[in-house]
Amino acid sequence: xxxxxxSVAVPARRRFRLSAQTRGIKLMLPVLLLLxxxxxxxxxxLLLRSIMEPTPGLQNYAELLGSQTYVRVFFNTFMVAxxxxxxxxxxxxxxxxxxxxxxxxxxxxxxxxxxxxxxxxLLARTYAWMVLLQQTGLVNRVLLGLGVIDQPLTLVNNxxxxxxxxxxxxxxxxxxPLHATLRAxxxxxxxxxxxxxxxxxQSLRLVLLPLxxxxxxxxxxxxxxxxxxxxxxxxxxxxTSYMMLAELIAQxxxxxxxxxxxxxxxxxxxxxxxxxxxxxLRYLGxxxxxxxxx
Amino acid sequence: MTTPFLQIRGLRKTxxxxxxxxxxxxxxxxxxxxxxxxPSGSGKSTTLxxxxxxxxxxxxxxxxxxxxxxxxxxxxxxxxMVFQRYxxxxxxxxxxxxxxxxxxxxxxxSEIKAKVEKMLELVHLADYRDRLPGQMSGGQxxxxxxxxxxxxxxxLLLMDEPLAALDKKLREEIQFELRRIHQETGVTILYVTHxxxxxxxxxxxxxxxxxxxxxxxxxxxxxxxxxSSRFVAxxxxxxxxxxxxxxxxxxxxxxxxxxxxxxxxxxxRAFAAGSxxxxxxxxxQMRIRPHATSAQGLAVTVRDMTYLxxxxxxxxxTPWEQELAVRMAVRDGxxxxxxxxxxxxxDSQHGHVFA
Ligand SMILES: Nc1ncnc2c1ncn2[C@@H]1O[C@H](COP(=O)(O)OP(=O)(O)OP(=O)(O)O)[C@@H](O)[C@H]1O
Ligand SMILES: [Mg+2]
Numbered sequence: 351x352x353x354x355x356x357s358v359a360v361p362a363r364r365r366f367r368l369s370a371q372t373r374g375i376k377l378m379l380p381v382l383l384l385l386x387x388x389x390x391x392x393x394x395x396l397l398l399r400s401i402m403e404p405t406p407g408l409q410n411y412a413e414l415l416g417s418q419t420y421v422r423v424f425f426n427t428f429m430v431a432x433x434x435x436x437x438x439x440x441x442x443x444x445x446x447x448x449x450x451x452x453x454x455x456x457x458x459x460x461x462x463x464x465x466x467x468x469x470x471x472l473l474a475r476t477y478a479w480m481v482l483l484q485q486t487g488l489v490n491r492v493l494l495g496l497g498v499i500d501q502p503l504t505l506v507n508n509x510x511x512x513x514x515x516x517x518x519x520x521x522x523x524x525x526x527p528l529h530a531t532l533r534a535x536x537x538x539x540x541x542x543x544x545x546x547x548x549x550x551x552q553s554l555r556l557v558l559l560p561l562x563x564x565x566x567x568x569x570x571x572x573x574x575x576x577x578x579x580x581x582x583x584x585x586x587x588x589x590t591s592y593m594m595l596a597e598l599i600a601q602x603x604x605x606x607x608x609x610x611x612x613x614x615x616x617x618x619x620x621x622x623x624x625x626x627x628x629x630x631l632r633y634l635g636x637x638x639x640x641x642x643x644x
Numbered sequence: 645m646t647t648p649f650l651q652i653r654g655l656r657k658t659x660x661x662x663x664x665x666x667x668x669x670x671x672x673x674x675x676x677x678x679x680x681x682x683p684s685g686s687g688k689s690t691t692l693x694x695x696x697x698x699x700x701x702x703x704x705x706x707x708x709x710x711x712x713x714x715x716x717x718x719x720x721x722x723x724x725m726v727f728q729r730y731x732x733x734x735x736x737x738x739x740x741x742x743x744x745x746x747x748x749x750x751x752x753x754s755e756i757k758a759k760v761e762k763m764l765e766l767v768h769l770a771d772y773r774d775r776l777p778g779q780m781s782g783g784q785x786x787x788x789x790x791x792x793x794x795x796x797x798x799x800l801l802l803m804d805e806p807l808a809a810l811d812k813k814l815r816e817e818i819q820f821e822l823r824r825i826h827q828e829t830g831v832t833i834l835y836v837t838h839x840x841x842x843x844x845x846x847x848x849x850x851x852x853x854x855x856x857x858x859x860x861x862x863x864x865x866x867x868x869x870x871x872s873s874r875f876v877a878x879x880x881x882x883x884x885x886x887x888x889x890x891x892x893x894x895x896x897x898x899x900x901x902x903x904x905x906x907x908x909x910x911x912x913r914a915f916a917a918g919s920x921x922x923x924x925x926x927x928x929q930m931r932i933r934p935h936a937t938s939a940q941g942l943a944v945t946v947r948d949m950t951y952l953x954x955x956x957x958x959x960x961x962t963p964w965e966q967e968l969a970v971r972m973a974v975r976d977g978x979x980x981x982x983x984x985x986x987x988x989x990x991d992s993q994h995g996h997v998f999a
Contacts, residue, residue, distance in 0.1 A: 541698055542731035542789075544718045546745035547796065556748070560735045 393620065400613030410614035420598070420615075427595040427619075430509070430584065431577035434516040438573050439566065441517060442524035446565075449525065450532040468522045476586045479515045480506055483587070507589030515587040516577055523576060524569035531565025532558075571630050575623050595619055647710040649674040649832060650695075650800065655704035657690050664690040665856040668704070672834070674799075677826050679835045681843040681879070682853030688836040691853075692802050695834065697721050708800065724793030724831075728805040730785045732777035738764070738788050739773035745796045763791040766825060783814040787821070794829060803835045807842070819845055840880050844868075852876050872913070874998035877924045884930070884968045886923040888997065890915045898997045903964040906942065910995030922998045928971040929994040932958060932986045934979055941987035944968070946980055960988060 400410050414420045445464075449457045467475065482488050483505035490502040505511055535558070543553040559566075581596035588594070595615060602612035648671035655668040665687035672678050680688040693699040695706055697718030706713045713721060732741050742763050746756045764770045767787040777785055786806050793801055807815045819842060826833055826846075837843055843850050844864040852859045852867065852875070860872045864880075871877035874885065888900035888908065898912035900921060910923050932946065947967065948959040956977040958970040970988070980986060 536729060536731065538727050538729055538731045539733065541696075541718075542725070542727065543733070543744075544698075545696060545721075545723060545725040545802075546748060546792065547719050547722070548744075548748045549719055552748050556744070557733055561733075 393617075396613040397617050398613075399609050400611075400617055403610030403613075410610045411618075413611060414614050414618065423593050423595055423598045424618075426592050427578055430512055430516070430588075430592060430594055431574050433509070433513055434520060434577045435570050435574040437513055437517045438520045438524050439570055442521055442528060442569065443562075443566070445521070446525045446528040446532055449529045450535075451537075464522050464525060467518070472519065472582055475519065476515055476583050479511070479518070479587060483511055483514065506587055507591070509588070509592055511587035511589075512584050512592060515583045516580060519580075519583060520573040520577060523572050527569045527572070528562065528565040531562050535561050567630060567633075571626060575626060578623065579619060647707075648672060649676075649709065650834075651705070651707040651710075652691070652695070653705040653707070655691060655694060655701045655706070657687075657694065657699065658702050663856055668856075668858055670851055670858065670861060672832060675830050675832055677833045677835065677846060677848045679837060679843040679847035679850045680853055681837060681840060681850050683838060683879070686853035687856040688838075688853050689804055690856075692804055692834060692836055695800075696723060696725055696802055722796070722798050724796070724798035724801040726786065726789045726793050726801070726803045726806040728808050730777065730782065730789065730809075732785055732788055732792070734777050736776075737773065738769065738775050738777065738780070741777065741788055742792045742795050745792060749796060759795055763795050764788075766794070766828070767791045767821065781814075783810050783818060786810070786818065790822075790825065794825070794831065799832060801831045801833045803833065805836050805838070808837075808839075815842070822846060844880070850880075852879060854879075870911075871924070871996065874922055874924065877996065877998065882927050882969060883924050884927060886925070886962070886966065886968070887964075888921050888923045890917060890919050890921050890997065892917055900997060902942070902962075904962075908940065908995065909992045910997040911993065912997035915997065915999070919999070924996045924998060925990050925994055927957075927969040928955075930968070930970045930988055930990045931972060931976065932960060932970055932980060932988055934984070934986055936987040936989075938989060940992065941989045944986055944988045946982055946984050946986055949977065949980065949982060960986070962988075 401408065403410075445460075449460055452460065484490075485502045485504070487505070489505060490499075493499045494502065503510075505514070539561070540553055540557060543557045548556060579596050580594070581600065584592065584594045585597050585600075599612045599615050602608045602615070650672040652668060652670040652672075656666045657664045668687070668691055670678075680691060682688050690699060694701050694704075695713065697713070697716065700714070708721075732738075733744065736744065739760050742760045743756050746759060751759075760773070761770065764773060767790055769784060769787055769791070772780065772784065772788075777788065780788070789806070807818055810818065822833075823846060825831075835843075835846060847864065849861060849863055850867055851861045854875050860867060860876045862870075867876055867880050871880065877883045878885070886902065888902055890898050890900045890912070891907075892899040893912065893915045896911060896913075897909060898915050898921070899907060899909055900923065901907050908923060912921075915921065932944070933941070942962060944960040944962055946958060947961050950957040951974070954974075955971050956974050958972070958977070958980070960968050960970055962968060968988070
């Protein structure tokens with residue numbers, strides 16, 4: 351009797367699930383259409399222009415990867431994004447940790463500061479950094495006043511300026527996901543590490559970091575990818591010596607009207623980004639399921 | 645006289661206004677299995693966590709072999725601990741978990757390997773070395789946690805309700821293993837539970853906690869036979885509490901009267917004559933007789949009887965309409981039926997008078 355019942359019940363349920371799925375797709379149709387029109391079409395146009403203008407072929411890509419100047423821009427872009435990601439990690443991990451362990455009152459305050467800065471206009475924040483970091487700015491004056499330095503430091507129009515400005519902007523994008531990961535770690539796991547004899551450093555290295563790795567990796571990737579394509583902050587704080595890809599593309603389009611080359615540059619950036627995303631899915635997807643039940 | 649292995653002296657811990665524990669003092673012998681038993685919120689974990697080093701006492705001292713533990717960081721105390729929640733490192737295999745305390749102590753690899761094998765054998769999980777904790781049952785995880793806590797041969801093992809999350813059968817199985825492990829390793833164990841049966845089954849001695857203080861310390865038998873307070877009597881085993889008024893105090897004995905005016909005697913601490921009290925008698929130390937066999941007997945009515953195989957359980961009603969529980973051998977209960985009048989008797993040394 352029970353077997354007969356279940357053999358009827360199973361296909362019924364499966365049919366229901368299938369129909370639910372198709373219904374779900376139908377519901378998603380407008381969104382898919384929107385994505386198609388506003389995302390895929392421009393990308394494809396760009397790709398098309400990069401291989402069709404001025405004449406059909408791959409000469410835009412050849413020029414991009416063959417010229418010293420352009421390769422330098424690629425290098426700058428990856429280096430700046432890398433440095434920013436690294437510094438953001440170094441600042442962001444302790445911040446996320448603080449958020450996770452501070453008493454609620456204080457962590458709410460810290461959260462508010464983070465979110466408020468995130469919601470403030472990007473341009474305003476970047477200009478604020480310019481004011482703070484310039485030769486006669488607050489940072490230099492404080493350092494001079496304290497006697498730490500006796501010459502004002504050059505903090506804008508170079509790598510330092512870009513790194514400071516970008517790190518500040520990227521911080522929430524790392525801290526928020528990382529904080530969620532850290533919050534999910536049972537504090538008694540760390541207590542257990544301590545009773546087992548692990549020093550603070552060993553607990554961090556052998557327990558906390560491995561457990562936080564999924565959050566660290568996804569946050570870092572987010573920051574890296576966003577930094578790769580960032581425009582405003584590098585343009586304002588980096589000056590001309592550290593031109594990044596987004597600036598190059600803007601210049602190619604605005605001043606030189608070279609849509610073909612700009613399209614090629616943008617497309618290379620897109621491919622790199624998607625590649626990184628694939629790497630993350632592959633390795634972190636596997637890593638997470640390996641973590642088991644907890 | 646040698647110094648006790650572990651001394652807990654005058655511990656007090658407060659959180660703002662809340663007094664978590666107060667005047668907690670206890671000496672523990674080497675190799676002893678000592679259990680903290682008490683209701684939720686009575687301060688068992690707080691005491692244990694102070695010994696472990698996760699919390700600092702507001703007042704008091706903890707000495708191991710005569711040396712203060714309080715100035716030693718938790719990771720330098722060389723104490724083993726098993727928590728209520730499963731705290732295995734989820735990213736490490738069972739073998740790596742057990743090896744962890746040895747790794748952080750930088751023991752040679754060959755020693756680690758041998759020790760891990762030995763510990764996993766001790767908890768009967770030798771075949772699970774390469775599993776991840778998430779792939780194991782709760783009981784297995786707690787056994788790995790025990791192996792990990794014992795891997796570095798700590799002189800002291802702390803356990804905070806390690807079996808609370810397990811079902812009854814599994815709990816009994818691991819209790820049995822814990823006794824064996826305790827005997828095999830000779831480790832001193834401080835064990836926290838709020839399950840009196842578990843405490844009786846495992847412990848050499850039990851410290852009963854109530855509202856942040858230790859009410860009484862003793863072997864299970866001492867606590868059961870000679871509880872020092874109404875709380876301990878109520879917490880360990882089943883008891884009947886009868887209201888009495890103390891009339892006269894003698895050497896360790898009190899003469900009192902029941903609400904119906906009948907006189908009774910029982911063990912008692914110092915008591916002011918005329919004060920209200922409670923007479924405690926265990927259900928299995930009472931007998932129901934169809935007719936009085938001695939002068940000291942309470943007239944009762946049988947309200948209910950339940951056959952339990954090895955014994956009979958009775959509910960009887962006193963003249964002041966209180967229900968009492970009585971347990972007797974099946975053959976002693978013959979001739980009684982629901983509604984019949986009878987006489988309730990007990991030996992006067994089994995009556996204890998409490999405030
Ligand atoms: N961080 C804290 N802040 C305020 N009060 C606390 C804190 N930790 C514990 N307490 C209080 O201290 C008392 C003792 O707590 P403790 O955890 O030691 O109890 P317990 O006997 O282990 O109880 P349980 O069986 O529920 O684990 C409780 O009244 C509790 O409310
Ligand atoms: Mg507790």
